[in-house]
Amino acid sequence: MILVSGGTGFVGSAVVRELLRRAQPVAVLGRDAAKVRERCGEQVEPRVGDVRDPEALAAAMAGAGVVVNAVQFPNSPIENRRKGWTFEDVDLKGTRNQVDAAKAAGVRRFVYVSGVGAAKDADRHWFRYKWEAEKYLQDSGIEWAIVRPTWVYGPGDVSLNRFLGFGKALPFIPMFGDGQQMMQPVFIEDIGRIVADAALRPEAANTLFEVGGPDVMTMNDVVKTALDVQGKKRPILHQPAAVGKLLGTLAAALPSPPLSADAIDFITGPAVADNTKLVAVLHPTLTPLREGLATYLP
Numbered sequence: 001m002i003l004v005s006g007g008t009g010f011v012g013s014a015v016v017r018e019l020l021r022r023a024q025p026v027a028v029l030g031r032d033a034a035k036v037r038e039r040c041g042e043q044v045e046p047r048v049g050d051v052r053d054p055e056a057l058a059a060a061m062a063g064a065g066v067v068v069n070a071v072q073f074p075n076s077p078i079e080n081r082r083k084g085w086t087f088e089d090v091d092l093k094g095t096r097n098q099v100d101a102a103k104a105a106g107v108r109r110f111v112y113v114s115g116v117g118a119a120k121d122a123d124r125h126w127f128r129y130k131w132e133a134e135k136y137l138q139d140s141g142i143e144w145a146i147v148r149p150t151w152v153y154g155p156g157d158v159s160l161n162r163f164l165g166f167g168k169a170l171p172f173i174p175m176f177g178d179g180q181q182m183m184q185p186v187f188i189e190d191i192g193r194i195v196a197d198a199a200l201r202p203e204a205a206n207t208l209f210e211v212g213g214p215d216v217m218t219m220n221d222v223v224k225t226a227l228d229v230q231g232k233k234r235p236i237l238h239q240p241a242a243v244g245k246l247l248g249t250l251a252a253a254l255p256s257p258p259l260s261a262d263a264i265d266f267i268t269g270p271a272v273a274d275n276t277k278l279v280a281v282l283h284p285t286l287t288p289l290r291e292g293l294a295t296y297l298p
C-alpha cells in the first residue's frame with residue numbers, strides 16, 4: 001500500500017489519481033478523514049494525523065510499503081507562527097517526523113515532494129528547510145526519492161488561477177514585481193506521473209529529480225500565454241515588490257495575515273529546473289504549457 005501524506009492537496013491529489021490509475025492500493029494521510037473521503041473517494045483509505053504530531057504518525061504509517069510526502073501548511077507561503085503553520089514546523093519537522101515513523105513502521109521507500117531552489121546555503125529560509133528535510137531523509141537509511149518541482153500549474157492551483165481570477169473581475173492583471181523572473185511551469189498531471197514513478201520504479205531509488213516543464217519563459221509570458229489560451233487580452237499592471245513587502249509587514253499584526261513580506265519574495269522568485277537526471281532515469285513526457293492550459297481553461 002502507498003500512503004500519500006497531503007493526498008487531499010493540489011500535488012498530492014494528482015499523485016493519488018495517478019496511483020489509482022495504476023491500480024495501486026492507496027491510503028491518504030490528512031487531518032480530517034471526512035475531507036480525505038470527499039476529495040479522494042471511496043477507493044482510498046483515510047488515515048488521520050498531523051505531521052507535527054509524531055505519535056499520530058505511528059498508527060498512520062502501519063502497513064505502508066511506500067510513503068509519499070506532499071504536505072504543505074495551509075495558506076502557504078504565508079506563515080502563521082501562532083498556528084504552527086511554518087516552513088520549519090511542517091516542511092522540516094513534519095518531514096523528519098514522517099521519516100522517523102516510516103522507518104519504525106518498516107516502510108521500504110519514502111518519496112519527498114520538495115521544491116526547486118532547495119539548498120543548504122539558500123538565502124530564503126523555506127529553501128534551507130526543504131534542503132534540511134531532504135538531507136534528513138537521505139541520511140535516514142530508508143530508500144528514498146526526492147522530487148523538486150518548479151512552479152506547478154493546473155486546475156486547482158492557487159497561483160496561475162489567482163492571476164486569471166483577477167482577469168475575470170478587473171480590466172488588468174495586477175502583479176507584484178516586474179514579472180521578468182524566469183519560470184519553467186510544469187503541468188500537474190506530469191507531476192502526478194513523475195511522483196508515482198518515483199514511488200514505484202526501481203531505478204528511481206535514492207535519486208533526486210528536479211522537474212520543470214518544456215517551456216522556460218518569464219512570469220509575464222506565462223500569464224500572457226494563459227490569457228491567450230483563454231482568448232483574453234488584459235494588460236499586466238506591475239506593482240513594486242517593495243509595496244507588497246510593506247503591506248505584508250503591516251499585515252503581520254493581523255491574526256490571519258492575508259500577505260507577508262516573505263510571501264512576496266516567494267512569489268517573485270525564479271523557478272527553473274535542471275531536468276538532466278529526470279530525463280536520463282525516468283524518460284517522462286512533459287506537456288508544453290499551451291497544451292496543458294488548453295486541457296482545462298475555458
Ligand SMILES: NC(=O)c1ccc[n+]([C@@H]2O[C@H](COP(=O)([O-])OP(=O)(O)OC[C@H]3O[C@@H](n4cnc5c(N)ncnc54)[C@H](OP(=O)(O)O)[C@@H]3O)[C@@H](O)[C@H]2O)c1
Nearest residue numbers: 006008009010011030031050051070071072115149151152
Ligand atoms: N504547488 C506548487 O506549485 C508546488 C511547487 C513546488 C513544490 N511544491 C511542493 O509540493 C508539496 C505539496 O504542495 P501543494 O501545493 O500540493 O500544497 P496544498 O495544495 O496546500 O496541499 C497541502 C496538503 O498538506 C496537508 N496538510 C497540511 N498541513 C498538514 C499537517 N499539519 N499534517 C498533515 N497534513 C497536512 C493538507 O491536507 P489536510 O488539509 O486534508 O490535512 C493538504 O493535503 C509541498 O511540499 C510544496 O512545497 C508545490
